[in-house]
Amino acid sequence: MSSPPRLFISYSWSTSEHEQWVIDLATELVNSGVDVVLDKWDLREGHDSIAFMEKMVTDPSISKVILVCDQVYASKADDRSGGVGTETQIISAEVYAKQSQDKFVAVIAEKSDAGKPYLPAYYKSRIYVDLSEIDRYSENFEKLLRWIFDKPLYMKPEIGKPPSFIIEPDAPALGTSALAKRVIEGIKSEKGYARGALDEYLSLFSEHLERFRIAGGEGEMDDRVVKSIEDFTPSRNELIQIVTALAQYADPQTYVPRIHRFFESLVPYLSRPPQITQWIDVDFDNFKFIVHELFLYSIAVLLRGEHIESATYLLSQPYYVPGNSDCGKNAIVSYTVFREHMKSLDIRNQRLKSNRLSMRADLLEQRSKTSGVLFRYVMQADFVCFLRADLIRTDSYDRWWPETLIYADRHYGPFELFARSVSKTYLSRTLSLLGVASLDELKAKLDEYASGRRNLPRWQFDSFGPSTLLGFGQLGTKV
Incomplete structure (x- = not known):
């Protein structure tokens, strides 16, 4: 000793x-x-x-x-x-x-x-x-x-390896960076070309996302999925910056229909395109993560800026998928389509013997550190997406699995959105976001969770308390 x-x-x-x-x-x-x-x-x-x-x-x-x-x-x-x-x-x-x-x-x-x-x-x-x-x-x-004792509270972590998009010059890219700068400049300066530039940017983004499609190659498929997600990081951050600029310098309500159409254009990436005749379940998993993450951050940034009505628009308006009805599926889908299960991460968890409750949640948490958006806002968005889908759903398959809420035990009270909803005026906007008409209707749903008549998502023995994250007892208690 x-x-x-x-x-x-x-x-x-x-x-x-x-x-x-x-x-x-x-x-x-x-x-x-x-x-x-x-x-x-x-x-x-x-x-x-x-x-x-x-x-x-x-x-x-x-x-x-x-x-x-x-x-x-x-x-x-x-x-x-x-x-x-x-x-x-x-x-x-x-x-x-x-x-x-x-x-x-x-x-x-x-x-x-x-x-x-x-x-x-x-x-x-x-x-x-x-x-x-x-x-x-x-x-x-x-x-x-x-x-x-030379035991500081905060220790500098070990230096990790540079991401692949830094050290590998052949990593795919969308080629939208110059246009993104023009969009942000136009939004900040209220230029007349801002709307047209945004439309051009979002169209190019959606079209060039095809560059990230995983083709045949060497190595484990789950490694290639994770690498593709990592390569996509600069493009993700670019879109986050644009949505942030809209939230800070413009009225997002003016632009949110364009954002909605943009996500609508990404839905086909989540499944087999018509030209591909041979595939396996995990072939599109990188797109499932990428689109899910982009949607989460868009909601997170809008709610962080208190643009509740704009977030409500993205959650309430259905998404039209042309040709979907030909496959026996609905041509109109809800936002829950943006969260689909990734089998590749289950395979990865087993292959690496990681014993993680959710590798997807871990990826989202780790990647938030380079996003410019605090993880608590991502969790808040995830909770809102889950709760709205669960409160209004009529189809047992139309659910949103809140990946990030596995970390909810780090959050000891209500999310900021609901902490502010002690105000009755603010609460009315929040209830609309959740798709319910009154506190009594919300309480009835929460009682179903408490009684076990409605199941909460679980990760083995871990779950979360909706009433706590809502701060339900304080909602609407002040003028």
Whole structure:
């Protein structure tokens, strides 16, 4: 077992109360596994106090030094007076000599009437630990301990490998980047060409998505599906930027029919095209993920910007698929068509012995980190898509499986949309988004979940609570 870290406390004998505060801090540190050197404990009669202080600051066995800063300490340090002044000469030289020095940290014990910490002049550009506020003492004491033990709360992850679209020049691309910039510029500047440029961009996007079709090749099919999804990342981010520009600089209601027609044009990618006569179930799985993700982010961005009516349009208007009726399917489908099962990820989970509850959810969560959209907004969109489909469905197959809600245990209260729906005015918009007419109708559906008459999605033993994510008890409680 490694020896405990040794720490020296530098402080001023300001008042008897302050000295006791320092002793209490030292005792708390000792009880937490720190070998504290304190003059009250270690400096005896006949000892040379100056030599003691010099040794504590420069002794290599002392791994950490904390400077307990109050008004008197800061004043003596700046004036180089008394024992604090002697220590300051040694400490400041150490600090200035090593800019990355992590042996010293200031601990704030007192602040001015203006709320500013008392700090020596030589330390004012450095980070400190504030123990002067009672209500945040425990939180900041933990920060101090983590510093002493070199165990920071946030650790930089290991550097991964560059995505394939960076290191492989032959990765497919839509070729829409120049047009995307023109669309965004037109939207931001309210140019007259913005609508036409958007139509051109969306048409080209849909047409060139064919470039990502997986043809025969070497290796495992699930590897090729995941690689295709990775290669698509720049194009996904491009579309997210355009929808974000619409949400920030325009009235999305003007443009949302075009977005609807765009997703309508993507539906054929989810199944076998007429020219292909031989195929297997997983041949179109990359498109199933890509289209699903694009739809989720479009809803997420609109709801993040509080464009509830635009999101409602995409969820309520049916999607026409020409030629679909010839195959014995409906020519008109709901938005739930954009979420189809991916068998390839089941195969991948088994092949790699990953034992993941949902590899699709994992992919969505990991990919959100490069999207510019926080994952909680993606989860919120997924929850809305699930709930609306489940509340109004008449066909047992017309469901939306909320992949990302496997992570719902990270969300301890209602999503932002529903937290804001404590307002009765806001709630009316939210109920329309969910496709229900009243709170009573919504409650009746939630009661079906609670009684087991309506099943919730499950991942083995994991599920989620709709009432919690809705914050149902607070909905519509304020004017």
